[in-house]
Amino acid sequence: MVKLIELTPDEFKKLAKLIYEKTGIHLPDSKATLLGNRLRRRLRELKLDSFGAYYDLLRVEAKYEEELPHFLSAVTTNETYFFRNTNLWNFIQEKWIPEIVETRGKKPKRSVRIWSAASSSGEEAYTSGICLREKLPNFAKWNVSIVGSDISDRVLERARGGVYGEYAVARMPKPLLSKWFTKNEDSYTLKQDVQKLVSFQFHNLRDAMKPGDFDLVFLRNVLMYFDTEMKRQVLKNVSDAVAPGGYLVIGDVDPVRNDKELRAIVAMDYQGPNLYRKPLPVTVGAGEGK
Numbered sequence: 500m501v502k503l504i505e506l507t508p509d510e511f512k513k514l515a516k517l518i519y520e521k522t523g524i525h526l527p528d529s530k531a532t533l534l535g536n537r538l539r540r541r542l543r544e545l546k547l548d549s550f551g552a553y554y555d556l557l558r559v560e561a562k563y564e565e566e567l568p569h570f571l572s573a574v575t576t577n578e579t580y581f582f583r584n585t586n587l588w589n590f591i592q593e594k595w596i597p598e599i600v601e602t603r604g605k606k607p608k609r610s611v612r613i614w615s616a617a618s619s620s621g622e623e624a625y626t627s628g629i630c631l632r633e634k635l636p637n638f639a640k641w642n643v644s645i646v647g648s649d650i651s652d653r654v655l656e657r658a659r660g661g662v663y664g665e666y667a668v669a670r671m672p673k674p675l676l677s678k679w680f681t682k683n684e685d686s687y688t689l690k691q692d693v694q695k696l697v698s699f700q701f702h703n704l705r706d707a708m709k710p711g712d713f714d715l716v717f718l719r720n721v722l723m724y725f726d727t728e729m730k731r732q733v734l735k736n737v738s739d740a741v742a743p744g745g746y747l748v749i750g751d752v753d754p755v756r757n758d759k760e761l762r763a764i765v766a767m768d769y770q771g772p773n774l775y776r777k778p779l780p781v782t783v784g785a786g787e788g789k
């Protein structure tokens with residue numbers, strides 16, 4: 500009979516401390532059994548006979564980089580899909596894009612910048628690209644830049660590939676699916692027309708994002724992994740990256756609105772469920788102040 504490798508309280512504490520230091524992800528003691536269950540198969544693959552040995556391996560910097568994606572997938576989920584949360588995408592297509600067109604659509608230089616923070620495998624970033632392709636008139640005249648970022652190289656690699664399974668596209672409006680994807684035997688490849696609008700990069704939300712000035716920033720389904728201190732840091736970094744007049748979208752599961760302190764860090768106007776807008780700078784009108 501195969502002996503079950505046990506995760507001792509001490510090993511759990513060490514692993515939890517390490518993941519916190521590296522990523523800001525907080526693992527409460529109640530997650531010990533889950534972590535043990537999720538990592539056990541990885542230990543077998545690596546032919547390690549204890550979680551202590553796994554911890555030692557993670558502490559070697561070069562090994563850590565290689566192992567991080569596996570460790571991360573034991574403590575977070577990369578769950579995401581195209582058009583996640585229909586109301587949000589309705590808002591983007593019916594209000595936000597028309598507003599951008601109204602204010603910038605006649606300028607000789609028309610640009611729009613979006614950041615999908617904690618993008619996972621890219622569905623959110625690419626959904627924005629599809630919406631812009633659909634709704635921006637004279638698309639060729641626009642300079643569109645969408646950045647997707649994540650801490651897991653493995654999901655970023657998947658994002659760059661632009662190939663998705665049935666689950667990822669299941670909630671997409673069917674006409675958009677056939678318009679923007681090529682169907683393969685058991686997957687879908689996103690067309691270059693959308694892929695080329697998006698670039699993906701490694702980024703730890705603990706760090707400031709450069710350069711800022713995004714017209715729309717998504718920060719969805721990730722804050723829940725962090726403790727209060729990390730949430731503060733992340734919200735500050737992300738809010739700083741929003742351009743005046745730009746929007747920040749928070750996930751349904753990451754309520755910020757009812758937390759006074761976090762709400763103060765997101766010093767923006769509340770626009771509806773999990774939607775914030777950075778105020779424009781106050782301009783002094785002609786004749787005023789004289």
Ligand SMILES: C[S@@+](CC[C@H](N)C(=O)[O-])C[C@H]1O[C@@H](n2cnc3c(N)ncnc32)[C@H](O)[C@@H]1O
Pocket residue numbers: 522523524571575576577578579580583616617618619620623648649650651654702703704705718719720721724750
């Ligand atoms: C559930 S996915 C969210 C995907 C997408 N935003 C959505 O809502 O559909 C959470 C992602 O957060 C990433 N993540 C966790 N900690 C992070 C950190 N400190 N910095 C950047 N990304 C992080 C994970 O790798 C994972 O891909």
